[in-house]
Amino acid sequence: MKPQVFITRELFDDVIAKILQYYEVEVWDRYQAPPYETLLKKVKEVDALVSLLADKIDCNLLKNASKLKIVAQLAVGYDNIDVECATKLGIYVTNTPGVLTEATAEFTWALILATTRRAVEADHFVRFGEWFRLRTAWHPKMLLGMELKGKTLGIIGLGRIGSRVAEIGVKGFGMKVIYYDLTRNPQLEAEIGAVYKDLHDVLKEADVVSVHVPLTPETKHLINESRLKLMKSSAVLINTSRGGVVDTNALVKALNEGWIAGAGLDVFEEEPLPQNHPLTAFKNVVLAPHIASATYEARHGMAEIVADNLIDFYEGKVPRTLVNKEVVNVRKPGFK
Numbered sequence: 001m002k003p004q005v006f007i008t009r010e011l012f013d014d015v016i017a018k019i020l021q022y023y024e025v026e027v028w029d030r031y032q033a034p035p036y037e038t039l040l041k042k043v044k045e046v047d048a049l050v051s052l053l054a055d056k057i058d059c060n061l062l063k064n065a066s067k068l069k070i071v072a073q074l075a076v077g078y079d080n081i082d083v084e085c086a087t088k089l090g091i092y093v094t095n096t097p098g099v100l101t102e103a104t105a106e107f108t109w110a111l112i113l114a115t116t117r118r119a120v121e122a123d124h125f126v127r128f129g130e131w132f133r134l135r136t137a138w139h140p141k142m143l144l145g146m147e148l149k150g151k152t153l154g155i156i157g158l159g160r161i162g163s164r165v166a167e168i169g170v171k172g173f174g175m176k177v178i179y180y181d182l183t184r185n186p187q188l189e190a191e192i193g194a195v196y197k198d199l200h201d202v203l204k205e206a207d208v209v210s211v212h213v214p215l216t217p218e219t220k221h222l223i224n225e226s227r228l229k230l231m232k233s234s235a236v237l238i239n240t241s242r243g244g245v246v247d248t249n250a251l252v253k254a255l256n257e258g259w260i261a262g263a264g265l266d267v268f269e270e271e272p273l274p275q276n277h278p279l280t281a282f283k284n285v286v287l288a289p290h291i292a293s294a295t296y297e298a299r300h301g302m303a304e305i306v307a308d309n310l311i312d313f314y315e316g317k318v319p320r321t322l323v324n325k326e327v328v329n330v331r332k333p334g335f336k
């Protein structure tokens with residue numbers, strides 16, 4: 001009998017077909033995530049789980065899953081999973097790094113440009129009649145924004161995505177890059193002239209601050225009130241990492257009081273963001289519904305890595321993008 005996998009959202013047919021060669025597959029076919037109670041019941045019955053970031057995979061759920069041996073997450077971030085608990089229980093956790101780097105970096109640039117050049121505001125200006133009402137085709141001061149060439153891009157978290165955003169900033173827009181990370185990246189420093197600074201100086205000096213750290217206990221509210229106060233009043237904050245890295249209340253205060261010039265946000269502490277959330281009231285904030293990796297190429301690539309990890313595990317191999325590497329000391333990969 002094949003092992004059973006529960007997949008918490010619809011994937012691509014060809015990827016499902018690939019998984020079906022090794023597993024009995026059940027797919028949750030609703031648009032919304034399965035409720036926690038449903039997930040709790042499902043995991044009891046299955047050997048493998050394919051999860052998304054909106055699925056809360058906590059220790060309670062993992063302890064309930066007596067047959068579960070692998071959680072294959074369809075995302076590079078895995079802050080929704082209690083990885084430490086999974087490791088203790090001998091449950092493998094995998095993610096999907098790399099294939100979404102380009103898509104996420106490109107969308108980060110979409111937000112940088114939309115925020116600094118007021119692209120969404122400009123669209124509304126035309127669409128809702130303001131331009132027509134003003135009866136002027138062109139005005140030297142209409143919707144002025146910030147030019148990027150020669151400005152300073154501050155990257156917080158120079159990993160895969162942060163590095164690509166930095167590279168585009170230097171090569172595409174002629175920006176200078178400064179960055180903060182736990183570790184320095186001498187290769188990128190040499191390649192694009194990125195300069196390492198502490199967090200305080202990155203926030204103080206950058207014209208565009210772009211956040212790319214994972215959400216961990218250490219990065220929760222990394223961008224808080226006192227750090228937002230360090231930013232230039234002409235600077236913008238871009239977040240395509242995780243909502244929890246930025247203290248939302250502090251950001252609303254910063255925008256209300258003009259500590260910063262604007263923000264481009266793809267991720268939020270509360271997702272989906274409620275329609276009347278204070279952030280929706282600012283013209284100088286560009287909002288997106290967590291879609292930075294939403295290209296066909298990236299999402300299909302992510303699904304393929306999920307399938308490959310499940311197949312690796314089935315074949316008794318260490319899955320190619322294993323998160324909790326120490327788990328191999330607790331249990332060998334495979335269902336035998």
Ligand code: NAP
Pocket residue numbers: 076077078097098100101104156157158159160161162180181182183212213214215216218219240241242266267290291292293294
């Ligand atoms: P990555 O390659 O692991 O890069 C993260 C970087 O942040 C690493 O260089 C890491 O350093 C650094 N870092 C970790 N903790 C830090 C801390 N406390 N202070 C400073 N730097 C720290 O990951 P990635 O592939 O670039 O992805 C980054 C994050 O983007 C993901 O975790 C995910 O949450 C988010 N993301 C969002 C979307 C979206 O749709 N909006 C899409 C993809 C990814 P070390 O390597 O030394 O730990």
